[in-house]
Amino acid sequence: MTSPHEEVRDLLGAWALDALMPGDEGIVVRHLGECEHCAVEAVRLRATVRHLDGPDASDPEPDATPGMHGLSLALRSRAPALRTAPHAAPYAAAVAGLQALLKELDEHGPWGTPVVHDWDVHDTVAHLVAADEPLARLLGRNGRGPVLSVESAEPADAAGSTADCTSSADGVSPWRVAWEQRTREVIRRERARTPAQTVSTWRNQAAGLLSSRAAHDTELASRATLLNGVRLPVADHFLARAFEAWVHAQDIGGALDRVVPPPPAPHLWQLVRFAVRILGPALGPQAPPVALTVAGEGGETEWVLGSADDPVRAELVMEPVDFCMLVGGRRAPEQVPRGTTGDESAARRVLNRAASLSWL
Known part of the structure; x- marks a missing residue:
């Protein structure tokens, strides 16, 4: 009997060619978020397909755009973002773009370059690990199990969102205090690991989010829940993750003198x-x-x-x-x-x- 792993492995060639049947595509996407070996193989196959297709004639040569410092080449040759429902597409694209940027840094690269706040490049990726955790826990995609069932969350009302206006005695919202404390904890933990390990943790958690049912089911994603001080549809929480991934990619790009382009117009307007x-x-x-x-x-x-x-x-x-x-x-x-x-x-x-x- 064919195992699920072998079944997906047999489908990777069709995935690289964008030739999967809709039912098979869901199976492959979910498996890629859980299996590092297959994810690496999928990226290799997609890169091979792109190489055989040849460069896009509409793209300039890598050095033809002043100030791009090679990043445009990395972005053009990156593995395509995982397919999702439209509400999660900006996050998928932002993750793919940041991965392309981080791939330009080897283990001995400028990971200690100051970026924003008191974080360097390594710390900023660690912050993204912490920042994605609440949604990952909600969807059961960070190994700790869900803290809330999305199915039991409330449908979003016509107003769209309501902010949590509660605050502590010093005027700071409790969720912000918890947010900052968790970021400090994760950064402290990740500083004891290599940048490659931290990037792998962030990438795998992001892949888990993108392979979740909520990233592909618009009805499920329309239900609202309270995360990080605001009650929003789960779809909007995905947009919040896209927003943050893009902004921090801009932060890292600016620190390293690399130009990070804005999201594609449709994604930008969603944000x-x-x-x-x-x-x-x-x-x-x-x-x-x-x-x-x-x-x-x-x-x-x-x-x-x-x-x-x-x-x-x-x-x-x-x-x-x-x-x-x-x-x-x-x-x-x-x-x-x-x-x-x-x-x-x-x-x-x-x-x-x-x-x-x-x-x-």
Whole structure:
């Protein structure tokens, strides 16, 4: 009788060619998140297929783009992101992109380069291990079992999300305290391991998330649960993971003088809409109404944030990447590029509240 491992191994060639039947694809994706040997073989086969296909004629030569320092080649030749439902696709792409960047660093590479906060490159990857843990535990994908059944979580309501506004005596939310403490614990643990071991732990945990039922089942992912201080559909928690993986890839790329491109336009707009869903409730229904327009590659969208009963007091226009970097804590409210008309104080309130949402 053929074992599940042998069955998947026989399907890897078809997976590399994107020729699997839908039912087989789910089996392979789940197995790749659990079996390191098959995952390595799958990447090798996909790379072989890409080599036989030849380079994309639309891509510039590796050295043709000033300032890319070889990263564009790594991104073009990386293994494709695992296929998922649309809500998890930005996370899959962000993980693939960060893996491509980290592959450029060998064991003796610049892992000790300062990146952000007091973290170096190694520490930043360790932080991502800790950051992905709550969702991984929820979905039973980090070896500790689920802390909550997604099936028993509440369906998301029309409002989309509600923030946990509880705070300790010093004004800091308890979940942020726990978040920072867990990051310190994981970084301390990972400093005793090699960078390659830490990257492997992060990669395997991410693969587990991407092979979970919730990454492929939109109905299951529509159910809401409280993680990291905010009640959101599980689908939005996947977008939060994508947001963080991308921002920290930008952090690492900047520290190493490598250009990390933004997410593909469809994924970027998913992150923009996610950020607005968080920002609206955070401002509250009594805030002076401000029209926020985000315009760039892939379209233009406008939201009115704040009170629905009063006339718009100000208008803000921003590009998608700048808006995401503001929410991600990588652009200061007073320095982020934007167009502003109307009541400057109302516009500044939106900018400051957006920047305060960052937990990265």
